[in-house]
Amino acid sequence: MTTATPSPISPLDPTAATPLYRQIYDRFRDAIANGVLKPGDRIPSARALTKELGLARGTIDSAYSLLAAEGYIQARGQAGTIVAPDLKPRVPIASPRRPSDSKAGSTSFRPDSILPFQMGLPALDAFPRKVWARLGARCARAMQPSDMVHPPVYGVPQLRSQIAAYLQVSRGISCSPAQIFVTSGYRHTIELIAHALLKGGDRVWLENPGYPPTRELLGHMQITAVPVPVDQDGMVVADGIKLALRAHAAVVTPAHQSPLCVSLSLPRRWALLDWAVRSKAWIIEDDYDGEYRYVSRPLPALTSLDREGRVLYAGTFSKVLFPGIRLAYLVVPEALVERFEQISQAFTGGSPALTQAIVTAFIAEGHFARHIQKMRKLYAERRDATAAGLESVLGEHMQIDSQPGGMHLILRLQGKLSDRRLVARMRESGLYAEALTAWTIGRDEGSALLLNFTNIDSRKTAEGLAKRILALT
Structure with missing residues (x-):
């Protein structure tokens, strides 16, 4: 089922040399070409757009007729008018992103993802x-x-x-x-x-x-x-x-x-x-x-x-x-x-x-x-399973701190491993971690990874993820 998409028409310029129907045509065509309107998206009916823009119905009909003639849109009777389903719009050229904006090197503490070891997330699979x-x-x-x-x-x-x-x-x-x-x-x-x-x-x-x-x-x-x-x-x-x-x-x-x-x-x-x-x-x-x-x-x-x-x-x-x-x-x-x-x-x-x-x-x-009591028991189990899985694979390279509580583990890196470099590689590979040195100001706390364990469901899962970390060291 198609859903109506808000009109992409920006205010028209009645003083411009370009006719109003052509301005409407240009805006729809650009919206489709840039991916704002996608194949199958429903667009406003001619009657609705006439009322929205306060123009003559003939002006809207002229723009829609031109868009239909060139294959941009299709009329579906009572189902409305949609962007042609088989249309292949141009892929818009993405503007360059600064390294700090990329997910791999992101320093955001509110990522909109669910990645293994992602900090700040409770056990989403166990929520009622x-x-x-x-x-x-x-x-x-x-x-x-x-x-x-x-x-x-x-x-x-x-x-x-x-x-x-x-x-x-x-x-x-x-x-x-x-x-x-x-x-x-x-x-x-x-x-x-x-x-x-x-x-x-x-x-x-x-x-x-x-x-x-x-x-x-x-x-x-x-x-x-x-x-x-x-x-x-x-x-x-x-x-x-x-x-x-x-x-x-x-x-x-x-x-x-x-x-x-x-x-x-x-x-x-x-x-x-x-x-x-x-x-x-x-x-x-x-x-x-x-x-x-x-x-x-x-x-x-x-x-x-x-x-x-x-x-x-x-x-x-x-x-x-x-x-x-x-x-x-x-x-x-x-x-x-x-x-x-x-x-x-x-x-x-x-x-x-x-x-x-x-x-x-x-x-x-x-x-x-009841949810807190259940999570307290579940997290104790998942913490032990995650720690055991990580230690079985990474024991020679990292040491896990003993902690009385919380929702994450601290993996102390051995040797000269840089926690920030390893975190960047993990993010590029679809894993999440925080670098302890990024949380520290002006003192040597040592390199360590902060890994959330609440969404790691078993020791086997932890071992598989640990092997991926090992490959990145």
């Missing part, structure tokens, strides 16, 4: 799509005109309430729904915080190594990133104090440090909170995958230790559900609620209410908690 579809259909059927207006910029009240209840039980965070602001993702969360609490020229501690998009986003806002070393106990708070005692904020990943997966020790947590109180600074806790710990129960959130209102907690549904949902949330101290309401009114458009309604039902009916 049937349950999600049923809830989605029910929410869509229940929509009323009041649900179709602009969504609340702070988030749908029912979802905020469900998040508050979930955080209280699972992460030890006591908060009211009013303290929760629904965002469209981690970057939106950081942007919201920066607008509310920071200004150009401020300094912010960032973990080193750490998540590159954070420093990139802050850099665009003229906020200075201060790289603070990370060791086996997490961010070295004492080094942060030496580097920038009067920094205005610190961004940390206490549960599983991104990317080293170490946990911020209790003494370091208290030291960080003490620094924030003394310096009147803010702590931004990014708890991106705190649910996934395999050696013990998930650790309580840093926010649960905060008694002075200095910690802002950033959570996301991307890692526990799927990235395409584009939903995250921020929990702010009670004293900051009014400030964040003001900033949200100015900078936030609100996330789709229908999506929020589906997530609300997913949580309220217990599917969310």
Whole structure:
């Protein structure tokens, strides 16, 4: 079945020497030749185009007759007019792309692909799509005109309430729904915080190594990133104090440090909170995958230790559900609620209410908690299988770090192998990886690959992929 394609007609020029019918002909012909309109695509009827352009019907008929005579379009009666199915349009000449734009060398942290070892993706094959579809259909059927207006910029009240209840039980965070602001993702969360609490020229501690998009986003806002070393106990708070005692904020990943997966020790947590109180600074806790710990129960959130209102907690549904949902949330101290309401009114458009309604039902009916429990067990199994498969093939060339949790493995490269060069070769071969050195500023953390294991279904699969990596070394 063919579907109608929006009109490719740009505004016509009535003052031009070229007749209007010929301008219409030229635009359709160019759209077909350039691949904008493809063989079999339906084009607007002469009557519809007459009404859209406000021209005489004869002008449109003349253009369509010429296009049909030259074999560009075919009339199909009541089925409408389509681009000739057997037409072979010219392949448009692609404009040169910079190396940084190519998928092989891409540094994007939001790739629109599903590749082996791709970072940031949960187990998409294990997501309960049937349950999600049923809830989605029910929410869509229940929509009323009041649900179709602009969504609340702070988030749908029912979802905020469900998040508050979930955080209280699972992460030890006591908060009211009013303290929760629904965002469209981690970057939106950081942007919201920066607008509310920071200004150009401020300094912010960032973990080193750490998540590159954070420093990139802050850099665009003229906020200075201060790289603070990370060791086996997490961010070295004492080094942060030496580097920038009067920094205005610190961004940390206490549960599983991104990317080293170490946990911020209790003494370091208290030291960080003490620094924030003394310096009147803010702590931004990014708890991106705190649910996934395999050696013990998930650790309580840093926010649960905060008694002075200095910690802002950033959570996301991307890692526990799927990235395409584009939903995250921020929990702010009670004293900051009014400030964040003001900033949200100015900078936030609100996330789709229908999506929020589906997530609300997913949580309220217990599917969310069951899904996390299922994924925790599945990821433990897949992590062990992936590690075993990689070690059986790459054991002489790489060493896998021991990690208590998270969704990726760290493969330390032996010898003089460059992680960036190997990552580039892997991307060219249809495999995904991140280079640890690309996450590091001004220190020698060593070459290592960051490989997500959540979508690797067996040891056999991991061994096959490891052989492909070995061939690239």
